[in-house]
Amino acid sequence: MARQNPGSKKRVTSYDVARVAGVSQSAVSRAFRPGLSVSDKTRTKVMKAAKKLGYKPNAIARMLITQRSGMVAVIISSISNLVYPELLSRVTDQLSARGVRVLLFTLDHSDQLEELLEQVWTFQVDGVIALTAHFDHRDIAQFEEHNIPVVLYNRQVPDHPVNTVCVDHSQGIRQLIDLLVENGNKRFIVLSGPPDSDVANERRRIALEHLAEHGFADVPVLYGDFSYQSGKDCFAEWMQDHGAPDAVVCSNDTMAIGCIDQARGTHGIDVPEQMSVVGFDGMYAAFWTGYELTTVRQPVNQMAKAAVDILMERIENPDAPPEKRVLAGTLIRGKSARA
Amino acid sequence: MARQNPGSKKRVTSYDVARVAGVSQSAVSRAFRPGLSVSDKTRTKVMKAAKKLGYKPNAIARMLITQRSGMVAVIISSISNLVYPELLSRVTDQLSARGVRVLLFTLDHSDQLEELLEQVWTFQVDGVIALTAHFDHRDIAQFEEHNIPVVLYNRQVPDHPVNTVCVDHSQGIRQLIDLLVENGNKRFIVLSGPPDSDVANERRRIALEHLAEHGFADVPVLYGDFSYQSGKDCFAEWMQDHGAPDAVVCSNDTMAIGCIDQARGTHGIDVPEQMSVVGFDGMYAAFWTGYELTTVRQPVNQMAKAAVDILMERIENPDAPPEKRVLAGTLIRGKSARA
DNA sequence: GTGAAAGCGCTAACAG
């Protein structure tokens, strides 16, 4: 008991309070839980004794007996995509507002998922929100075995119903591409996030499909990793062997900004006059005057709220069936695409 | 017990495993703790039974008896300052690497600190890292009463020794200002973070002091809130009644970027040719080609590691005296200040 | 409305 150093008094329990207040231990317990039958007199005595002793209920003991930890695990990986810090913040706020604490897990490599889940099981969290992580149906099956609800963000699991909240990628990307096509762009390239990212794959697939519907087939794709530098690198790579395209469709805002900086800085291309660039996410920096991206803003607040709503519902009622909630993004007509 | 829905089997405990393995319950407990004396034979039997039953040790029960939660609370407020997500990520990694979980708390208004601390006490966290929060000596005293170690980031508490890890603001800002003075800048303004921020106040004070040492007294100060928009607004406000200064000293990178965008975009000022702007932090976006800030980079990795080192040391040995660790930042000679 | 008593699932002496 490393914390029990000399001069420090033993931690005060409900028994200590009971003794001082001259009531039973269970009276103390009741006094600290709202809505339980205790007389005002008793409650007053208890509170006075508690304050005097500096008593705080021990949440760990409560968890053990109630089988509820009051904690939710939030899994997040890349912070280089700047929309995720914002999202994490909103999710945390939503959970706090409901009296639930956040146990934060970062996941850098997907091969650490197994041990991360191991932690999740032992910590008896009431639920899990996966902001950025690839889950296959086996992972989801584990959650079902453990009877612990999980909500995915912008992700789905093939052949397996699962709670998920998604921005409407299809609607958002269609709007971006319609805009680009309307304005006469003809030569497109796509800067995609990495092939091992579900989000990147979906956004790329949708972009290519919609371009094809407009008659633009075989649009070239370059792969980055969602980072600013990869946006620069991809565009630089393209320019080695080709001329500037009319328009660049990027998987996220960070890559779009990298692409713009590369085009303007190194290749002397005027964005948007000579080339249009569109992103996705609507993160803070997308609105900076230097960029003013044409992009689709994810409704981060509503999505965070939806994710927490779905999760809390499943915690209260474990038999509720999996639910998918899709929210529309907002087209931002910025200045990175010719109008 | 909402989770105990019909068809779901009762949760499996070490007793169940013991029964199936044909050993005592304490043997199961030992088998799951590394470095405890168990024969290979027993361990094998236990593990086999555990796997068969899907047993996972219950961390809550362990916490209750060991008086150690294995959790550290991390308090963070503003995510608009983009260096904090990076820091949070590094701190979380450092803690995970030591087998400690992160209980995340966001603090939007300082008047919520009281109830936040209430949570901290009841959750029996082993320690606290405050990335962004103002603590006065009374708050620190509470930590001492509860015997729970705390480490502050870039903050100190007047008249009260406390564990803290700080970037060397004085050294960093001195370098920035020396650079500006050497290059002939004479008319300065300071864009400060909000007066209720310890970090803003320290950075402003140091900047003004060093400017005064160079003979520049009474340098005008405008107050923002560390955000991009406030950088823009402050500079716009200045330009209403004054001409462009030679140099703008900003409290952080985000404001510096806002200031640059405002100067270039609205006022047609060439940065750095006509005006120099310096920031502080060295966040990712500061390195983007569109800005390439002249700034001081906080050694985020080392600082995260230092904070965790100090905290873990205090958790192991509660009698260790408070420690202040100051790390030098790195001057980044970017392109936002004339060379 | 109140108190007594029985655990929640595990760890940590202590004997054997």
Added chain:
DNA sequence: CTGTTAGCGCTTTCAC
């Protein structure tokens, strides 16, 4: 090395 035995601090029937 193994099993027995007390609890950790609290919630929750159940009588009174």
